Amino acid sequence: MAYFDIDGKAYIVGSSAGRPTNPAWVANLRANPHVEVEIGANPKASAIAVELPRAERDRVFDIVKQRAPGFAEYEAATDRVIPVFEIQLA
Numbered sequence: 001m002a003y004f005d006i007d008g009k010a011y012i013v014g015s016s017a018g019r020p021t022n023p024a025w026v027a028n029l030r031a032n033p034h035v036e037v038e039i040g041a042n043p044k045a046s047a048i049a050v051e052l053p054r055a056e057r058d059r060v061f062d063i064v065k066q067r068a069p070g071f072a073e074y075e076a077a078t079d080r081v082i083p084v085f086e087i088q089l090a
Contacts, residue, residue: 006063010087018077026083046090057084
């Protein structure tokens with residue numbers, strides 16, 4: 001899964017390419033936020049996926065859209081708020 005490094009933090013975005021529903025992994029993370037990740041060349045590590053509150057989500061998602069303009073198209077294609085999670089190493 002792709003992630004965005006913003007201010008030294010890793011974020012993942014549940015865009016589902018603008019579909020009307022979240023990708024299944026969003027429900028999985030909401031139910032159990034404990035994950036194993038491999039970020040860059042780092043070895044696999046335990047982490048927690050923390051869904052961002054709306055104001056922080058909006059700030060981070062604006063940066064995501066600047067870096068990857070396709071996400072603005074996904075946002076325009078759906079009525080839902082596209083969730084953003086920060087991956088925090090445990």
